Amino acid sequence: MVVPNLAVNIAGVTLANPVVTASGTFGFGREYGTLYSLAELGAIAVKGLTLKERPGNAPPRVAETPAGMLNSVGLQNPGVDAFIREELPWLKEQGAVVIANIAGSTIEDYCAMAECLSDTAVDMIELNISCPNVKEGGVAFGTSCDSVAAITAAVRGYCRKPLIVKLSPNVTDIAEIAVTAVDNGADALSLINTLLGMRVDIQTRRPILANNVGGLSGPAVRPIAVRMVWQVHQRVNVPIIGMGGVATWEDAVEMMLAGANAIAVGTALYLDPYAPLKIKQGVADYLDRSGMADVSELVGAVQVY
Amino acid sequence: MVVPNLAVNIAGVTLANPVVTASGTFGFGREYGTLYSLAELGAIAVKGLTLKERPGNAPPRVAETPAGMLNSVGLQNPGVDAFIREELPWLKEQGAVVIANIAGSTIEDYCAMAECLSDTAVDMIELNISCPNVKEGGVAFGTSCDSVAAITAAVRGYCRKPLIVKLSPNVTDIAEIAVTAVDNGADALSLINTLLGMRVDIQTRRPILANNVGGLSGPAVRPIAVRMVWQVHQRVNVPIIGMGGVATWEDAVEMMLAGANAIAVGTALYLDPYAPLKIKQGVADYLDRSGMADVSELVGAVQVY
Amino acid sequence: MSFTVTTCPLVEARAPRADLYDFTVCCPEIARIATPGQFIMVRCGELTLRRPISICDAEGDLLRFVFEVRGAGTAWLAERKVGDILDILGPQGNGFTFDDTSQPAVFVGGGIGIFPLLHACKPFGTQATVLLGFRSADLVSMLEDFQAAGADVRLATDNGTAGHHGLVTDLLRARCDEGPVSAIFACGPKPMLRATAAIAEEWEIPCQLSLEQRMACGIGACLGCAQKIRHPDGTETYAHVCSDGPVFDARVVVW
Amino acid sequence: MSFTVTTCPLVEARAPRADLYDFTVCCPEIARIATPGQFIMVRCGELTLRRPISICDAEGDLLRFVFEVRGAGTAWLAERKVGDILDILGPQGNGFTFDDTSQPAVFVGGGIGIFPLLHACKPFGTQATVLLGFRSADLVSMLEDFQAAGADVRLATDNGTAGHHGLVTDLLRARCDEGPVSAIFACGPKPMLRATAAIAEEWEIPCQLSLEQRMACGIGACLGCAQKIRHPDGTETYAHVCSDGPVFDARVVVW
C-alpha cells in the first residue's frame, strides 16, 4: 500500500499538505503553536498586516450566529515591520510555510508592503482586498473589476513572491473578479473572505458588534464558498485556496472536489483547535480508502450534472 | 393593559400582523392550511408564478446545510391562469391576504402577469427578480441597477396593485438596487431571496442538487439578511418585508429593529409548521412586556453605534 | 390529507443490530389513522429539516418505525432513550392500496426498504410472500416480525451469506413461476425497484412501488421531493413523493 | 501560557437555585495548574464558539465551575448529567496576583462575578472579607462556600431582600472605613467594577478587576476580546481579555 501524497504546489511553493490556517483566525501561530508543531500545517496565513500598526475596532468584536460567527476585529496588527522583526523569524524557525496577508487603504500601501515583504523569508503574499470590517481593509478594491485590475497589476510590479489575491464573496459575480485578478498577475487565488452580516441584541436594541456590522464565517457560509470555488475554478488556471466553513475532512474534500487545490481552516479552530490536524489525517485516510495516490486527484473532480 | 397593535400597513394594504409566509415555501397554503386558519397570518406570498405552467427542475431539489438548506425547485407552478382560477378563490375564502409572486424570462412576461393579476383579488404583486435557480427566475434582472430600473418601470405601467420588488442578496450593493427599484415605482421591497450555494456529495462526487447549485436559506443566512435590511432601510422610504432565516419571535424582532415593517417565514416552517403563529404570539408578548403599544415602534429602532 | 404535528414519548427503543434502531412511540393521533406505506417526518433536534421515516407498524396507540443511522439526523435520533419526547409530523403520504387481501400478494424489500412492508403485509396474513434482500447476513433484520405476521418469508443476500446468493428480484421471478400473484408491493433501492417493475410488467401483475426522495416540508408545500411520472396521455410531469407518493403505480414512474 | 484541550467526566452537578449550575469535573490536566482568576472555554455541543467560564475552585484533580443559564450555550451545558464527558480548554488567562496573603484583603463580587472569588479568597483565609452583591435574595448563592473558606462574608441586595439594602460597593466603603485593606479583588458587572476602581483609587488600595468580553478563540489568537487599556506613557491600546486578562490592574482599564 502506497501512502497517498498530500503535498500540493501553490504557485511554485510546496505545501506539505493542503491544510492552511486562515488569515486572522490563527494570529501569528504562537498560541496554537503551544498545542502542536506548526510544521504539521500546509501553511499559515498570518493575521492581516498593514503598513503601520493598527489598534483595531472597538469591542465587542465577535458574535455567534447560527452555525457561524461575525467578527469585526478590524485588522488589529503590529504593522508589517514589527511582523518581519518579531514574528516571522520565529515562524520560520517552527518550520512553517508563511503566507503574509496584507491590507491597506491605498494602492501605495499595498505596494510598499509587497516590496518590503519580498525581501523577507515569507513564502507567499496574500493580497487582502476583501476585509469587510474597515475602510482600510481594501474591500473597496475587491468589489469591482477595475479596481481589482489596478491594484493587482500595481502590486505585481513590486512583489517578488508568489502573489495570492484573496477574493470577497460580497459581489455579484466572483468569477469575473477572479479572472481579472489572474489576468493582472495573481499567481493564485484564495476565497472566500467573510460575508458582511449583522446581529442586533433585542434586549439592548443595539448591534452586538460595536462596529455595527461584521464578517460572517463558519459552516453557515460553506455552501456559498463551495459554489464560489466551483465557479472560479471553471474560469481560471491558477491554484485556489478554498475556505469558508471548512471544519471536517469531509468539508475539505468537498471544497477540493469543487476546485480548491488547498483549503484553509478558520472559524472551526475555535471549537476544535486540533481541527487542521484532524482534517489532514481525515483527508489522508479518505485518499487511502479510495485508492487515490495523490490529493491533487480530488481537485475539481466534482462531476456536475 | 392595552393589547398591543400588531397590524401593519404595507403600501396601503393592512396586514393583521407582521408575519408573512415566504414565497415558494408555503405552496398555495392548502397544506399548512389544514393545520391552522390562514387568516391567522399577516399575508401569504404564494409560490412563484410564471406566465405558463413550469415543470420545475430535476430532483434532488433540496439539500440540508449547516443551519440552513439549499433548494433548486426551479419555479414549478401551474401558471398564472391556473392560479387565478384554482387557487386564488380558495385562498381569499380562507381570509388570507395574498401576495402574488411573479417571475419570468422577459419583461413582457412580467408585464403580462402583472396586468392580468391586477384584475383579480390578489392584494399585492411581488416581482421576483431574484430566483437563482432558473434563467427564467429573473435573477439576471435583479443584479444590475439598469435592468432593475427597466423591469420595475415597465411592470409599474401594467400593475394596478401595490407592487413589491423582491431583491436578490447575490449582489455587491443591495442598497443601490433597492433605491433603483423604489425610484422606478416599487411600493414596497422584500428581501432577501436565497444566496446561491452548492453542496457536493463526497461519496458520489456529484452535486447533491441535480441543478448543481441552489438557493441557500434558513438561520445560516440571517445575519446577512439583517445587515441587508438595515442597509436598505437607511436608504428607502417604502415598507420592507424582511426575510431570511427568521425562525423565532426573537429573530422577527431583530429583523424589525433592523428596519423591516413585516417579516416572512420560510425555511423555519419545515422544522415547525406552527412557527409563524408562535412568532406572532411571541412578538405580541414582547411588545406587551416592553410596554409598547404598536409593533411599528420596533421598525428600524436599532440604535447603532 | 390529514396529518398532525405532535410530541409523543418513546416507549420502546431497541437496536436489533449495529446502526439499526427499532423505535416505538405512543402516538394515538398518528397511530390510529396511519395506513400501510405512509411515513412520518421526525424532528432531529435543531437540524433544519425533519427526516422522513416509514411507518413500520401501527397498532392501537403505538407507532413503530425502524431506521438505520446514515448521517447527522439519524445519529441524533439513535441517541434518544425510552421516556424522551419525540416531535413527529404525520401520518403523511399516499400508502399502498389493496384490492383484495384474500389473494396472494408478494412484498419485495431491499435494505432499509423492508420496514414499511411489515404494516403492509399484515392484512394479507398467510397469503403474503415477503422477499427480503440484504447486502450480507449481518444486515438481516425483521425476519421474525414478518414470520409472526403469517407471511412466507424468503431471503436473499448479495454475497450469499444468508438465503439465496443473489438478488431479491431472483426470488421474485421464482415466486411468480410458482403460482398466481395478485399484486406486488416493493420498497428499496432504485435498481431493485426498477427490476421489480420490469418483472411485474412482464408478468402483467399490478405493482406498487414506494419511492424515496430528499424532502423539506414533507407535506406537499415546498415542491422539493419531485418524481417524474408519466400520464396516460404520454405527457410527463413532476409529482411529489411526500404527497402524491411515496407509493406510486409502477407503470407511471419515469426512471 | 500553558493550556490544554481535553475531555473530562462531570463528577458532580448541582443546581443550587433555578438557572444556576454548580459543576465539578475530574480534570487533572487543568485542575493541577489552575491559578485563581483563570477561566476555561467549555464546548457546548455543536455551537460555533466555546463559552468562557471562570474557574470557581480547583482542588487536586477536581475542577469546579458555576454558571448561570443565559442563552443557548449555557442551556446546553445545564442539561449535562453526572458521567457525561465535557470538552474543556484551559486553564486560560492571567488570574489574580497576590502579594502577601497574610494581609487583609477584600473581595467584591456581583452576580455571576462571585464565582472566581472563591478560589481567590482561599489563600487569605480569615484575612479575607468577601462582599457579595445580588439583585435579590432569591439569587444569593455560594455563601456557605465562602464562609467555609474562613472569610468574613457580607451581603447586599439591590432590593433589600437580603443583607444590606443597596450596592455591594456601599459595603466596600464601610469595610475600608473599618480598617486596613491591603488589596481589593473584584469581579462582576461593569458599573460595579468601575465604582470599585474609584473607591480603590480614593483609598489608594491596589485593586485587580476581572473583566468579561465576548470571545472566540479564548487564547489570544483571534483578537476578538479587546479591552482598551492605558499605558504608563498615557497611550491607549487594545489588550485582550483572554490572554492579557481577564484580570487587569484597575488603573490601566479604560472604561
Ligand SMILES: Cc1cc2nc3c(=O)[nH]c(=O)nc-3n(C[C@H](O)[C@H](O)[C@H](O)COP(=O)(O)OP(=O)(O)OC[C@H]3O[C@@H](n4cnc5c(N)ncnc54)[C@H](O)[C@@H]3O)c2cc1C
Ligand atoms: C418516504 C421515505 C421513507 C423512509 N423510510 C425510512 C425508514 O423507514 N428507515 C430508514 O432507515 N430510512 C428511511 N428513509 C431514508 C431516511 O429518510 C434517510 O436515511 C435519512 O433522512 C437520512 O438522514 P441523516 O440525517 O441520517 O443523513 P444525512 O445524509 O445527514 O441527511 C442529510 C439530508 O439528506 C436527506 N436524506 C439523506 N438520505 C436520504 C434518503 N435516502 N432519502 C431521503 N432523504 C435523504 C435527509 O433527510 C436530510 O435532509 C426514508 C426516506 C423516505 C423519503
Ligand SMILES: Cc1cc2nc3c(=O)[nH]c(=O)nc-3n(C[C@H](O)[C@H](O)[C@H](O)COP(=O)(O)OP(=O)(O)OC[C@H]3O[C@@H](n4cnc5c(N)ncnc54)[C@H](O)[C@@H]3O)c2cc1C
Ligand atoms: C472570562 C469570563 C469568565 C466568565 N465566568 C463566568 C462564570 O463563572 N459563570 C457564569 O455564569 N458566567 C461566566 N461568564 C459569562 C459567560 O461566558 C456567559 O454567560 C456565556 O458565555 C453565555 O453563553 P450563552 O450561550 O448562554 O448565551 P448566548 O447569549 O446565547 O451566547 C452567545 C455568545 O455570546 C457570548 N456571551 C454572552 N454573554 C457573554 C458574557 N457575559 N461574557 C462573555 N461572552 C458572552 C457567548 O460566549 C457566546 O459566544 C464569564 C465570561 C467571561 C468572559
Ligand SMILES: Cc1cc2nc3c(=O)[nH]c(=O)nc-3n(C[C@H](O)[C@H](O)[C@H](O)COP(=O)(O)O)c2cc1C
Ligand atoms: C476573527 C477573524 C479574523 C479574520 N481576519 C482576517 C484578516 O485579517 N485577513 C483576511 O484576509 N481574512 C480574515 N478573516 C477571514 C478568514 O481568513 C476566512 O477567509 C474566513 O473566516 C472564512 O473561513 P472560515 O469560515 O473557516 O473562518 C478573519 C476571520 C475571522 C473569523
Ligand SMILES: Cc1cc2nc3c(=O)[nH]c(=O)nc-3n(C[C@H](O)[C@H](O)[C@H](O)COP(=O)(O)O)c2cc1C
Ligand atoms: C423551497 C423554497 C422555494 C422557494 N421558492 C421561491 C419562489 O418561488 N419565489 C421567491 O421569490 N422566493 C422563493 N424562495 C425564497 C423564499 O421566499 C425566501 O426569500 C428565502 O427562503 C429566505 O427566507 P427563509 O430563510 O425564511 O426561508 C424559496 C425558498 C425555498 C426554501
Ligand code: FES
Ligand atoms: S417535501 Fe415538500 S413537497 Fe414534498
Ligand code: FES
Ligand atoms: S478570544 Fe480570541 S483573542 Fe481573546
